[in-house]
Amino acid sequence: MAHLSVTGISKTFGTVPVLVDQSLEVEQGEFVALLGPSGCGKSTLLQIINGLIPADSGRVVLDGEDITGRTGSGRGMVFQGADLFPWRTAIENIAFGLQVKGVGKAERLERARHYLELVGLRGFENAWPHQLSGGMQQRVGIARAFCIQPSLLLMDEPFGALDVQTRDILQDELVRIWEAEPKMVLFVTHGIEEALYLADRILVFSKRPARVLSEIKVPFARPRHDDMKLDPEFLRLRREISELLRHDLEA
Amino acid sequence: MQLGRLTTNILGIVLVLILWQAVGMHLGDALVATPVQVAKALPETLTDPEFWPALGLMIGQMMIGYLLALAVGIPLGIAMGRSRPVFTVVKPWASMFIVVSAAALVPLLIILMGRGLLFRTCIVFVATLWYVVVSITEAARAVSPRLLDVAKSFSASDFQRFRFVILPALYPYLLIAARIGLIHALRAMVTAEMFIGAGFGGLLNNAGLDLSTAPLFGLIVVLMLVSAGATELLRRVAGRAAPWYASRTGG
Secondary structure (H helix, E strand, C coil): CCEEEEEEEEEEECCEEEEEEEEEEEECCCEEEEECCCCCCHHHHHHHHHCCCCCCEEEEEECCEECCCCCCCCEEEECCCCCCCCCCCHHHHHCHHHHHCCCCHHHHHHHHHHHHHHCCCCCCCCCCHHHCCHHHHHHHHHHHHHHCCCCEEEEECCCCCCCHHHHHHHHHHHHHHHHHCCCEEEEEECCHHHHHHHCCEEEEECCCCECEEEEEECCCCCCCCHHHHHCHHHHHHHHHHHHHHHHHHHC | CHHHHHHHHHHHHHHHHHHHHHHHHHHCCCCCCCHHHHHHHHHHHHHCCCHHHHHHHHHHHHHHHHHHHHHHHHHHHHHHHHCHHHHHHHHHHHHHHHHCCHHHHHHHHHHHHCCCHHHHHHHHHHHHHHHHHHHHHHHHHCCCHHHHHHHHHCCCCHHHHHHHHHHHHHHHHHHHHHHHHHHHHHHHHHHHHHHHCCHHHHHHHHHHCCCCCHHHHHHHHHHHHHHHHHHHHHHHHHHHHCHHHHHHHCC
16 A cells, blocks of 8 residues: 655754644545745645655655655655756656666666657647646656656646646646546645645645644545636635735744 | 858858958068969969978878977876875966977077977977966866765765766866877977978978068968868867767857
């Protein structure tokens, strides 16, 4: 059983406490959104789970393995700006994680092609990143993370830099891909609607130092559709979270 | 667009030639030979039995020092760009040597090692090395820390990050450094040969003693063509070897 358990994470940058004793759990196949104001520390928490930033204290356990302070093993990361390697074509970018693992060229390109097609980029195998639009670049970024078949997918405001239309399309695409290959997802965002639309559960974070203000189970069935954004329950939850965040910021 | 640029290029060259012709006709060929006189003198220069061996000798001997400078300068530059201690130790020397002109070092090197191949190799090496080092250092310092983080996220080892991120990121700059280095190598070589009156530099010296400056200008034009031709060749190699860079910069 895939399972992520994060316990007692604290982090201070210089003298500024960013995270104080934070814990969270993610169950197999669960899509969890970390929602909070910009700069609150939710991205820091994600990078600690990813292993890029060392925590001052606390433990990260994935599938029974203590992975605190280490990168790799079981996690796939999607970065905010896609951050593709400009000297690699789309398919070579997707295959990167497999290459690092030492998978042979023919096999890794074959597997990369599968994910390239899954994110709808058939025909763009040999395109350079700068020839792709922002949305297409992030599709490659998503495929790159899926290609190593992680049990946990980490996404740090992946659609934050995209225009609204592209973001809506990519949200649907992400859900479609994720339903094809379900895995645990931690999705950092400051968009309330985005969190409600995508997640099974939302952890609403306070301003810095980040702590969980509220945990919200999203009651909508899957597959989800765009019309649910007009559902009275959706609007009620949106208003509730919005007031929660505003109240915290003004406190 | 391409055609327009070519036309502008040719127009610029024609304008300079006209100006040169006017100045030459005014001053007389003992001071400034006109382009027409140079063109008439050029066949004689090119058929001079000494000319081709001198040119070959200059380029051949220059290549030794130039390639050595690349072989030492590229690794040293990368080390300086990626390692604080190496940077701190080497940078003052680089800054000092880069401002010393090759001509200033020639007398010292002649005293130390005579006028043979060792001297010529050495002067080219010293004059070229620091330009290569400084360009590579700057490029290595500018390697995107975000892309290094991406690689780390996919659990790339230090060596893999060097091979998959730092080296490809530096690739276009290696060829730029090779181009800059080549120009300085050629300059140093001509300077050295003029001091000792050998090879192509020797021909330049002799031509300087002629009654007409036409042969001298002829040699200078040949030198310009060699330099421009070689850098253009390297530019094309760069365009082929790093298409993602060339197509992004429109080069």
